[in-house]
Amino acid sequence: MNATIGTPQPLESVGLSAVPQALPLPPFLKTSLVVAQRRKHKWIATIAAIIAMFFIAIVIFHGYVAWMLAYPYVAPLASNPKEAIGIDYEEVIYPSHSGETTVSGWYLPAPAVDGSSDSKRTVVFSHGYGANREESWVPMYDLAKLLHDLSYNVLLFDYGYASKQYKAPATGGREESQQLLASVNYARSRGAEDIVVWGFSMGAGTALQTALVTDDIDAMILDSLFVPSSEALFDNLNQFVELPRFPSLPLIETMIPLWTGTDFGSIPAEEVVAHPYDMPIYIIHGTKDAKASYETAQAISANQKNAMSRSWIVEDGQHEMIFRKHPTEYIGRAAMFLSQVDSVIAAEHEGEPAVQVAAAE
Template sequence: MNIMMIAVVIAVAAIAAAAAVALRVTWKLTHPRRKPVESRPEEYSLQAYESVSFPSRESGITIRGWYIPAEGNGFEKSERTLIFSHGYGQNRLEPHLPALSLAADLVSKGYNVLLFDFRNSGESSPALTTIGLREQQDLLGAIDFVKATRPEQKIGLVGFSMGAATSLMVGGLDERVETIIADSPFYSLQEYLEENLPQWTGLPRFPFNWLILTLSPLMLRANPRHVRPYEAVRQADKPILFIHGTKDATVPCSNSEQLYRLVTHEASRLWLVPGTGHVRSYPHDPEAYIDHVIDFLRHAWNSEAETKSFAHAKKPSPID
């Protein structure tokens, strides 16, 4: 065997090994370890709630969660439901918030809350995790569920990280959704992964970024190029609140800044929270977080006359 042949064999072996590693890492990224649902609403003084299940828009997937009404927990009956969407590798609890604490705060302000587990999370059906692509079908299923069981409800979406991006993509286009709160979303999954994939994989940018981003759509039929929150934001004629920590090293706050530049509704807002990390704005200062969210929702769900006058106001600057 001559030197050229040896070199070719070594090169082919190296490429095959790199491709095998890339596929293995891709499989792990799309099958994150499922976290159990270990807390209950009662631990946050939410005594009245319903354990619910409903189909995703994708056949064969059952989504599970809790519907927590304001009425029954000591507050007036509400006709507004906020649907929470959790981040990658988490579940309905979003434990670093925790989501139940935020839900309790919002219920006390007169909002109903639906928390659910995306596919392959918590107690929902096993399936491929696609970082916002097919998860849109799960969120659509949640909206279908609320509208089918409580047709009088007005719907707002509250998402965190991957769930924020998913909320933007679904809520931006679905006319049943009236307002969106996006905490730490990414602008575009393809662009985000091109820049940040080594942080997820622990592998060198070359050659693994190219291998993973090229092979995964072919093997998994899930292309990150199709996860484009920015396109939905451009088309969303509804109020959107972006919340992002300025010290977010996972999804830099520039993602929300870019998205905010695309909004079309004058009631949209951007709140940049100084010194906080990824999805850490609520635990950093729960009172300030609730104040910003409630003020935004009250403007977003104002009377028709007030909404018309508010729409002529200048789009506000980020709140420091």
């Protein structure tokens, strides 16, 4: 059977194009596609802007939190020793030991004894974070009068973050320890031979930091001891505003140096807890302290080697409220400790062997 193969005809000859051509879009459809693409780009840009604003808001918020930690609100001084407890005082101003800040305070000379008003014993009060030298909830004036009646000179001063005239940021103890050291030196310049630092909360933690770099502190009483660290500060902050540990803690840690010039890594928290101090230390703490762990206070107390060092852990005691809740026992214990310290120091000054009194509870 024979097959005849025809010659292919060009497509053009039958009226068809060799390459298929797309049909042109109607004008209204072109406009719809352009509008849709523009809407898509606008949505992407809007979402990106919202995300960016969200992250900026987070950074700004944590920057504000860091600023509040550096510059806490502290009420102005409400009185003075003459008005509050009838004791004459002197306004004193001196530079911090570092020279970076200025310290202002009150010096209460001891009353005259046997015709002499030159007492060689001085107590330097170290107030807590968020308070000033008055620290009314302790109450500080009552303790100052007690010590004045016991023939102690008393020095009360403001840390930089509490000062209205010489404002400075809170640094977790870095510069505060320099302010306390300058206060100890001032007491020494006024003739003090025996210096006791009586600290509260972060002021107690600052006292321990200061005692790492000086031998001029003869004893310490530390009430509601708070050792600042990033974790401890964050836990306290969470009592006022609940924040997630991440990313809040890293952000705050990053921003704190912008306001204070220092970071948490410069605070010797671990050394403070582990260090066996030479001087006698009396630690007073409550088991219901919501701001400072009493376990930390116990750990510091356990590391002390001085025979007169001791601790009083008060069942159900709250932060800086122990004197107010147990005034008689508080005063009795503190006075006994000071008396024993005074006896040992007096013996050392007279060149006699110092017989240290074991802690009596």
